[in-house]
Amino acid sequence: MRHILAVLVENNPGVLTRVAGLFSRRGYNIDSLSVGRTEHPNVSRMTIVVEGDDLVLEQVTKQLHKLVDVIKINDITSEEYVDRELVLVKVGADPAVRGEIIQIVDIFRARIVDIGQRTLIIECTGDEGKISAVIESLKPFGIKELVRTGKIAMLRGHKFTSLNEFKEEE
Amino acid sequence: MKLSGAEIIIKSLQEEGVDAIFGYPGGQVIPFYDALYDATLKHYLVRHEQGAAHAADGYARATGKPGVCVATSGPGATNLVTGIATAYMDSIPMIAITGQVPCSMIGKDSFQEADITGITLPITKHNFLVDDINDLARIIKESFHIATTGRPGPVLIDVPKNVQVESTNYKYPETVSLKGYKVTMEANKAQVKNAVNLIKESRRPVIYAGGGVVNSGASSELYRLAELTSSPVTTTLMGIGSFPETHPLSLGMLGMHGTKAANYAVTDCDLLIAVGARFDDRVTGNIAEFAPKARIIHIDIDAAEIGKNIRIDVPIVGDVKNVLTELNKKLEQTESHEWYNKIIELKDKYPLAYENNGKLKPQFIIEQIYDLTKGEAIITTEVGQNQMWAAQYYKYTKPRSFISSGGLGTMGYGFPAAIGAKVGCPDAVVIDIAGDGSIQMNIQELATAVQYNIPVIVAILNNNYLGMVRQWQELFYDRRYSHTDITGPDFVKLAEAYGAMGIRVTEPGQVKPALKQAIEAKRPVVIDFVVDREENVFPMVPPGGANHKMLGG
Ligand SMILES: Cc1ncc(C[n+]2csc(CCOP(=O)(O)OP(=O)(O)O)c2C)c(N)n1
Ligand SMILES: [Mg+2]
Numbered sequence: 178m179r180h181i182l183a184v185l186v187e188n189n190p191g192v193l194t195r196v197a198g199l200f201s202r203r204g205y206n207i208d209s210l211s212v213g214r215t216e217h218p219n220v221s222r223m224t225i226v227v228e229g230d231d232l233v234l235e236q237v238t239k240q241l242h243k244l245v246d247v248i249k250i251n252d253i254t255s256e257e258y259v260d261r262e263l264v265l266v267k268v269g270a271d272p273a274v275r276g277e278i279i280q281i282v283d284i285f286r287a288r289i290v291d292i293g294q295r296t297l298i299i300e301c302t303g304d305e306g307k308i309s310a311v312i313e314s315l316k317p318f319g320i321k322e323l324v325r326t327g328k329i330a331m332l333r334g335h336k337f338t339s340l341n342e343f344k345e346e347e
Numbered sequence: 348m349k350l351s352g353a354e355i356i357i358k359s360l361q362e363e364g365v366d367a368i369f370g371y372p373g374g375q376v377i378p379f380y381d382a383l384y385d386a387t388l389k390h391y392l393v394r395h396e397q398g399a400a401h402a403a404d405g406y407a408r409a410t411g412k413p414g415v416c417v418a419t420s421g422p423g424a425t426n427l428v429t430g431i432a433t434a435y436m437d438s439i440p441m442i443a444i445t446g447q448v449p450c451s452m453i454g455k456d457s458f459q460e461a462d463i464t465g466i467t468l469p470i471t472k473h474n475f476l477v478d479d480i481n482d483l484a485r486i487i488k489e490s491f492h493i494a495t496t497g498r499p500g501p502v503l504i505d506v507p508k509n510v511q512v513e514s515t516n517y518k519y520p521e522t523v524s525l526k527g528y529k530v531t532m533e534a535n536k537a538q539v540k541n542a543v544n545l546i547k548e549s550r551r552p553v554i555y556a557g558g559g560v561v562n563s564g565a566s567s568e569l570y571r572l573a574e575l576t577s578s579p580v581t582t583t584l585m586g587i588g589s590f591p592e593t594h595p596l597s598l599g600m601l602g603m604h605g606t607k608a609a610n611y612a613v614t615d616c617d618l619l620i621a622v623g624a625r626f627d628d629r630v631t632g633n634i635a636e637f638a639p640k641a642r643i644i645h646i647d648i649d650a651a652e653i654g655k656n657i658r659i660d661v662p663i664v665g666d667v668k669n670v671l672t673e674l675n676k677k678l679e680q681t682e683s684h685e686w687y688n689k690i691i692e693l694k695d696k697y698p699l700a701y702e703n704n705g706k707l708k709p710q711f712i713i714e715q716i717y718d719l720t721k722g723e724a725i726i727t728t729e730v731g732q733n734q735m736w737a738a739q740y741y742k743y744t745k746p747r748s749f750i751s752s753g754g755l756g757t758m759g760y761g762f763p764a765a766i767g768a769k770v771g772c773p774d775a776v777v778i779d780i781a782g783d784g785s786i787q788m789n790i791q792e793l794a795t796a797v798q799y800n801i802p803v804i805v806a807i808l809n810n811n812y813l814g815m816v817r818q819w820q821e822l823f824y825d826r827r828y829s830h831t832d833i834t835g836p837d838f839v840k841l842a843e844a845y846g847a848m849g850i851r852v853t854e855p856g857q858v859k860p861a862l863k864q865a866i867e868a869k870r871p872v873v874i875d876f877v878v879d880r881e882e883n884v885f886p887m888v889p890p891g892g893a894n895h896k897m898l899g900g
Contacts, residue, residue: 242650247527
């Protein structure tokens with residue numbers, strides 16, 4: 178089963194290597210990992226999608242906790258959450274098919290962010306299902322280049338993956 | 348007070364109570380060594396950085412205090428790696444300080460640059476690259492805190508040369524604040540209760556004690572638990588000494604070269620109380636057949652150990668000493684004559700034994716060492732048959748009296764570790780039980796022992812073989828002794844060349860007099876025991892086999 182972990186880490190150099198190294202050395206399977214800064218300048222947040230049964234996940238979480246730079250881990254898989262990915266797709270777009278592409282873009286509420294002579298770059302955000310669907314729909318036009326971020330995710334409502342000390346300030 | 352980075356390192360070490368460090372200079376630590384020139388901190392110059400790491404480790408294991416080693420950047424730092432990994436696998440508190448090229452040169456493949464924080468990432472509990480002198484004292488404070496609390500382990504601090512040279516206002520921090528570092532010391536009350544219930548229901552309990560008991564200083568609590576519950580105690584290699592092997596409830600070591608009594612008792616028990624141990628494959632054999640009838644209580648400070656290798660019925664995360672204290676408070680004296688008698692019977696029926704055919708037997712030498720030192724010595728070991736015989740035939744009664752590379756199995760560990768142990772415990776008789784192969788891996792430290800007159804005894808069980816590998820070849824590879832027939836120097840002459848004492852022993856009758864002479868010499872001594880060559884270590888669980896199906900013995 179796939180699990181989504183929201184992980185707060187100290188924003189120290191090498192923290193990504195520590196986390197990635199832990200996964201590879203212990204043979205855990207990362208589906209995706211995305212990382213960026215948070216509302217607090219010293220804290221970064223990773224969203225890690227990892228494949229494994231409950232026993233594996235228990236080990237992953239415990240081993241992650243042992244890293245000194247890891248502050249907090251939330252397995253949000255079974256909670257209510259919002260998740261998003263971002264994709265940029267460069268498709269072949271001869272004038273003859275541009276209309277059709279623009280229709281698809283509209284349906285998915287995606288955006289065209291670059292127009293070349295023979296190509297378009299399309300930007301789309303959404304959950305994994307939507308991203309996959311938009312990619313499928315664009316395939317017939319010839320995908321020249323594709324880049325997608327890993328998943329980022331956040332709990333809905335009043336639940337937080339945040340540091341207690343910061344919550345109180347809010 | 349304004350101090351240079353180099354001075355800050357020395358002051359901070361002294362602030363932490365460090366009285367001895369082991370190291371080797373080089374280009375990127377010259378500023379540190381320059382500050383050391385005027386300092387009162389005692390430094391031991393080793394002959395190879397691996398020796399420094401093992402000496403720091405041996406010092407830590409013997410004293411319980413963190414060991415400190417120092418090396419220069421590049422090759423100096425990489426030479427520490429085996430020693431750091433050795434300490435990591437056995438959860439030993441250690442601080443490794445390395446020089447690094449100046450910050451402005453990092454990442455440019457500069458002369459003697461190696462990414463030592465990258466290299467040691469998987470073999471340290473944590474590591475730091477100090478890129479700002481204003482962080483130096485705080486990082487040293489944090490390093491000692493991380494190395495010595497929770498599950499101990501090595502921490503490496505990489506200090507670029509410019510940071511050693513620059514200066515800043517020095518104040519050693521009084522507290523540490525690490526958001527991501529938490530240690531669970533106290534046991535969960537409900538789980539303690541569950542454990543108490545399992546213990547009460549049990550008819551055939553066995554305690555399986557590991558290095559965590561030693562690290563936590565919990566020997567007397569373990570003793571109390573064993574007596575309260577009338578449980579026999581078996582230890583891992585790392586747990587040796589945590590329970591007196593002279594006690595009627597002692598089963599000795601379990602696992603691949605454990606006693607038959609220990610392996611049979613674990614196979615038969617209905618409750619296994621694992622204390623500060625991690626179900627290593629050398630302990631469990633085929634894990635599906637390990638303690639098959641038992642429910643398992645697992646006490647460990649590292650939550651990640653629980654459920655890692657085996658299913659646990661009652662997990663208790665916490666400091667072993669605290670947990671056992673809580674547990675003992677809630678237990679009443681129980682007696683199970685049937686199980687006790689069974690244990691005594693097993694021990695009587697399957698003692699450790701070897702064939703005494705008049706030749707010089709390695710096991711006999713260990714027995715003689717025990718006889719002479721009455722269990723009061725600190726024994727370190729190399730790796731191989733020598734290590735297993737040292738574990739089997741000496742009766743350890745005190746924690747920290749057996750010092751051996753368990754998890755990594757590092758040949759060349761025992762001798763520098765003995766030097767470190769002797770520095771830490773100058774009043775103890777310290778003996779490295781060595782193999783002729785292993786001793787050649789760090790033999791250069793004889794010069795260190797002689798220079799500082801550190802009177803350790805190296806007892807080489809010389810079989811002119813990489814004996815343990817040869818044993819596997821004999822048993823599982825059709826006696827094809829591929830590259831295990833190893834030669835060595837004349838160890839007596841070699842010892843003398845280094846300025847140490849050398850003694851050769853070829854007959855059983857010479858063993859005791861030679862040992863006496865070595866102990867009385869009060870200087871470094873190498874004894875070359877020329878032993879019966881093809882002796883094997885038994886009993887033995889073949890790799891991957893079930894613990895109750897042992898060969899030999
Ligand atoms: C650094 C290192 N290299 C290789 C090994 C594999 N190994 C384990 S035991 C052994 C033989 C050791 O020979 P010796 O020191 O003579 O001890 P003996 O078994 O003969 O007592 C070897 C090569 C090891 N444990 N460590
Ligand atoms: Mg040998």
